[in-house]
Amino acid sequence: MRGLPAMKRVLNSNEAAQDFADPTFSEAVIDWQKQHGRHALPWQNTRDAYRIWLSEIMLQQTQVTAVIPYYQKFLQSFPTVESLAAAPSEAVMAHWSGLGYYTRARNLHRCAQRVTAEYGGRFPDDPELLADLPGIGRSTAAAIAAFSYGKRAAILDGNVKRVFARVFGVEGFPGAKAVEDQLWRRAVALLPQAGMESGMEAYTQGLMDLGATLCVRGKPACDRCPLAPRCVALATGRTAELPVRKPKKAVPEKETMMLVISEGNDVLLEQRPDSGIWGGLLSLPELPPSPDADAFGAAVESALQGFGAIAACRKLQPFSHVFTHFKLHISPYQVVLEKRRPHVAESGHVWYPIAQLADAPLPAPVKKLLLGVLQADDLLS
DNA sequence: AAGTCGGGGGT
DNA sequence: ACCCCAGACTT
Numbered sequence: 001m002r003g004l005p006a007m008k009r010v011l012n013s014n015e016a017a018q019d020f021a022d023p024t025f026s027e028a029v030i031d032w033q034k035q036h037g038r039h040a041l042p043w044q045n046t047r048d049a050y051r052i053w054l055s056e057i058m059l060q061q062t063q064v065t066a067v068i069p070y071y072q073k074f075l076q077s078f079p080t081v082e083s084l085a086a087a088p089s090e091a092v093m094a095h096w097s098g099l100g101y102y103t104r105a106r107n108l109h110r111c112a113q114r115v116t117a118e119y120g121g122r123f124p125d126d127p128e129l130l131a132d133l134p135g136i137g138r139s140t141a142a143a144i145a146a147f148s149y150g151k152r153a154a155i156l157d158g159n160v161k162r163v164f165a166r167v168f169g170v171e172g173f174p175g176a177k178a179v180e181d182q183l184w185r186r187a188v189a190l191l192p193q194a195g196m197e198s199g200m201e202a203y204t205q206g207l208m209d210l211g212a213t214l215c216v217r218g219k220p221a222c223d224r225c226p227l228a229p230r231c232v233a234l235a236t237g238r239t240a241e242l243p244v245r246k247p248k249k250a251v252p253e254k255e256t257m258m259l260v261i262s263e264g265n266d267v268l269l270e271q272r273p274d275s276g277i278w279g280g281l282l283s284l285p286e287l288p289p290s291p292d293a294d295a296f297g298a299a300v301e302s303a304l305q306g307f308g309a310i311a312a313c314r315k316l317q318p319f320s321h322v323f324t325h326f327k328l329h330i331s332p333y334q335v336v337l338e339k340r341r342p343h344v345a346e347s348g349h350v351w352y353p354i355a356q357l358a359d360a361p362l363p364a365p366v367k368k369l370l371l372g373v374l375q376a377d378d379l380l381s
Numbered sequence: 382a383a384g385t386c387g388g389g390g391g392t
Numbered sequence: 393a394c395c396c397c398a399g400a401c402t403t
Contacts, residue, residue, distance in 0.1 A: 059398040066389060066397090100387025103401075137400045157398045177382065208398055217396070218392060245395080277386070323387060364388060385402075392394085 020189035025227075030192070030199045032226035033206030038213070042071055044205070049123035049148035050081045056140045057108050061101060064212070070099050082121050085112040093280055093361035100364075102279050107135030125149040138184075146204040150197045154187035155204055156180075159211020165243035166215060169232030173244045253327045257296070258284040258366070259303065260316070260373055263337040266351035267374060269360070277323065278363045282352070284370075289331070296333075304335065312336045316373060321365045332369055 038044070041064065043055035054074060058067045074095050078084035084092070089109055096105035111133045115123055123144065124130055130141035142153035161174040164183050172179040192199045214221045220239050222228050233239045261268040269282040287303060290296035304310070316332040345351050352360060354374050357367065 056398065061397055061399055062388080063390065063397050098388075100389085101399090103386065107400080135400070139399065143398065155398075158396070159398065212398080248394085279386080325385065383403085390397085
């Protein structure tokens with residue numbers, strides 16, 4: 001085993017992919033998709049790369065049922081990539097409000113502007129060029145290229161990882177780099193052969209449909225799966241163990257006070273920085289948690305210096321919001337100011353019309369809180 | 382390789 | 393409660 005330098009070279013991706021090749025795999029997926037896959041989703045039955053791109057970004061880490069209403073409203077307001085590029089960022093953020101992962105919205109806006117400026121409003125068909133655009137990674141680039149242009153490119157999303165892990169009996173957490181690398185090699189090797197590009201749309205959709213409708217996490221419908229005859233997990237009774245779960249860790253808990261400060265028909269909102277949680281959204285002014293009621297009262301008084309006399313105030317019902325990596329305990333406090341001559345909010349703050357809160361670019365729990373508190377409007381009545 | 386980034390739906 | 397979703401990006 002020594003003295004053979006030619007054997008030591010690293011396999012290139014093409015050769016490595018060869019190990020996993022199997023032309024019958026894509027044929028089985030394509031046939032099944034055409035007969036039993038999904039064909040009526042709002043972003044299907046079009047080759048408009050703008051619509052396909054928009055759907056793919058919204059669908060990142062977000063389920064189909066949650067995306068559909070956002071997708072419809074978004075297209076209604078921004079029917080073309082040029083109209084989206086020209087829109088003010090606040091309008092884009094407002095349309096994304098409640099969908100989560102707000103970096104997607106800012107990248108979406110930047111991407112629309114780059115496609116308009118650099119590509120004349122037409123998305124490129126090369127996956128490598130697509131993946132150079134903000135918010136578009138390798139898998140999303142492949143999906144856009146396959147659905148929009150029939151290009152031969154491999155996706156690897158949560159659905160594909162689950163299907164591959166089971167069918168091929170892949171051990172290890174799919175998010176681990178070594179496991180993910182192997183899955184990418186399989187994804188490339190199993191693509192329809194060159195010259196079969198006409199099947200790329202059905203193949204790509206078929207993988208997603210299998211993962212979303214049959215090869216689901218809880219109780220996979222193996223009796224209806226076209227890949228069952230070749231499924232390692234089914235044959236070994238390990239569909240419940242594969243894919244291997246993400247290793248869990250304790251989530252830290254944080255605490256904050258939120259101030260609902262209103263005057264007349266307006267409420268005071270605060271612009272959040274682009275980075276961090278709820279980046280780029282408006283939210284409520286916050287105070288660090290106080291050790292006791294007196295300290296909190298003093299902090300509120302201090303925060304409200306120059307805003308005028310307090311007409312009424314009350315503590316609202318505390319609640320919690322769970323994020324992916326921490327849990328946030330929110331203690332809201334409402335303050336109603338006496339109506340006096342209009343004053344300008346300090347930089348980074350804005351007096352926002354209460355009647356327009358439903359369409360404001362707010363985090364979901366904040367919007368819910370405000371609509372509940374300020375629509376009731378029973379404090380002064 | 383690990384951490385950051387939401388909100389909701391299914392079980 | 394727990395898991396994870398048509399992932400990308402930063403550190």
